[in-house]
Amino acid sequence: MDRLASFGNDPFDKPPCRGCSSYLVEPYIKCAECGPSPFLLCLQCFTRGYEYKKHQSDHKYEIMTSDFPVLESGWTAQEEMALLEAVMDCGFGNWQDVAYQMRSKTKEECEGHYMKNYINNPLFSSTLLSLRHMDDHLSRTADTAIPFKPTDDPPRPSFDSQLSRDMAGYMPARADFMEEFDNYAEWDLKDIDFVDDDSDILHALKVAVVDIYHSRLKERQRRKKIIRDHGLINLRKFLILERRYPKEVQDLYDVMRRFARVVGPIEHDKFIESHTLEFELRREIHRLQEYRSEGIQSFCGAKVYERVKRTREDERRKRNMLCDVLQYIHDTRACQQWLHKQAAIDAGIAPVVSTISTSGRRSAPPLNLTGLPGTEKLNEREKELCQVVRLVPGAYLEYKQALLNECRRQGGLRLAQARSLIKIDVNKTRKIYDFLIKEGYINKA
Known part of the structure; x- marks a missing residue:
């Protein structure tokens, strides 16, 4: 707490907020990566994801606070922690020793505050009142601030909205996810406490657990970096861009997606684009080889060949349709279904697919493929x-x-x-x- 309170309690002793130029009221935010001069932000600008020059919204930060009421006015957070530690060290009821260890409060003040807020008032009603006063003070301070431009405000989708689900819980204002990868990695670390009387084996075991936790944090950061670099946050937009490729290239894209973490986003896109160009060249070469095998020597002749080829395929399709309908000629209902289908095709309307059944049983309705994967x-x-x-x-x-x-x-x-x-x-x-x-x-x- 002493380390966090590097500035005085007087707001005039601290530089103003870099975002809105208002006086800073504790708690406020200090960027841990920008320096050497401190980069300070108020809570309003911090929640908006304010960025300026080299400062980014995903930088590491420190919460600068040392003197703010938690349960009631006159007792700071540092004094609350000192009181709890003194009661734990000296024992409940030894208020004289607790006051001697506290040094800033008398015996009667320690006893009255502890009994009021930790024994006789388990609902902490005074906490809600103190927080309400703090919110009123912060709102009055923010009234004098420079208004934030709406164009610079990143989107903030609600937790249960469709946009939030499409973005996998990503919060643009904080450049972070609502639920992290390996979200419960800290649980294995919460009960570890290094004490002086630990044996060498126990100390080594605790250090190993901390090292494992660091490796899990590195894996979390690595995955987040891949998602950001390759633009995978909005999956629906990513799928729409992927569909612009031919089907063969889409299959290649699905296979090669797992290797995107090996190379950078630009190199991966160049790799896919090169295969797309290769596919187009192979298809063009195959078409030219077909023209040469048919004895065509000019592009004018190729146009005539393509027109005649389409006509020939239409005639073959009509003959196949006639062969298809001959097997249903003795079933009036099946023949009528087939004729309606062909009439819809000729009219340019998507036909309703129905199963033609020659038995007396009622045919099953066609399967609806809307929304099915694949x-x-x-x-x-x-x-x-x-x-x-x-x-x-x-x-x-x-x-x-x-x-x-x-x-x-x-x-x-x-x-x-x-x-x-x-x-x-x-x-x-x-x-x-x-x-x-x-x-x-x-x-x-």
């Missing part, structure tokens, strides 16, 4: 398959990856092998297998 990683055809088969996107991606790995390992895949890998309904397995074959993800053995 939906953003699927294309439109894969989403339609998951809706019809009633399969969540996460499970579909796992089944797809398992089939792709097995097909790559054996050079092909049969339906029986797919059913042995995927332990679900055989009809769903067949639909997934046929879909992957049709889309070209896997090939038959």
Whole structure:
């Protein structure tokens, strides 16, 4: 407490607040990193996260206070601690020895204050009154301060708001989190007390516990630094920026995210951008190779080729649609559903996916994929398959990856092998297998 009270109790003896230029009233804040001249802030500017030149809101700080009432006026916090220590040393009732150890209070004052605030008044009603007087004094002091600019005020989302959840409890005004990583690391340290009569083994054990606590604090700071440097505080904004990449690059982004802690944010972004450029170049090279294999030698001919190719694909799709409807020609209800679906597609309206059933049972409604994890990683055809088969996107991606790995390992895949890998309904397995074959993800053995 003596170390904190480096300035006198008179506010005119201290430099004014660097934020609002008002006189400092204890308790106030001193930056522990800015120097050599002290950088002092009042509580109002400190809670707003005031920054000036080299001073940042996440700097280490000290609470400068030594003379303020806690339970009643006339008794400072330092005197309260001295009274409790004297009662612990001398024993309850030895008020003469307590007063002799206190030196600043008489025997009657020590006894009356202790009995009033620690024995006969467990609710500390006087504490609330003292705090109310202190708040009134601080508010009167703040009335003469320079008003804070709204543009410099960082956002302060409430604890249960959506913005606070998206920011993982981050408080911009303090540049800190509401709940830290390894939030209960201090619990292992709260009961440790170094005394002179400790044995060497016990002393070494306590030092080891303190060293472990320091390592946990370093890990906490390391994780916070990674989150700040890579801009991961607002996760929703981060995901929106990630979706601007093609699907192949997004998959690479998911795999390489774990290595972001090894390199800096700029190097990591350059790495992803270089792979995006590589993907675009490979796709362009593949397109030019296709033109050359078809005998096209000019870009004018390439435009004609692309137009004819789209027309040919439309004709092939129409033939496939005719083959699809022929199997439902004897089921009037299923045929009508299919025709409504195709009419919606031709009109540019997203069709309502429905399961066409040839049996007398009522078909199950399509699965709603809204909000399910992994939906953003699927294309439109894969989403339609998951809706019809009633399969969540996460499970579909796992089944797809398992089939792709097995097909790559054996050079092909049969339906029986797919059913042995995927332990679900055989009809769903067949639909997934046929879909992957049709889309070209896997090939038959």
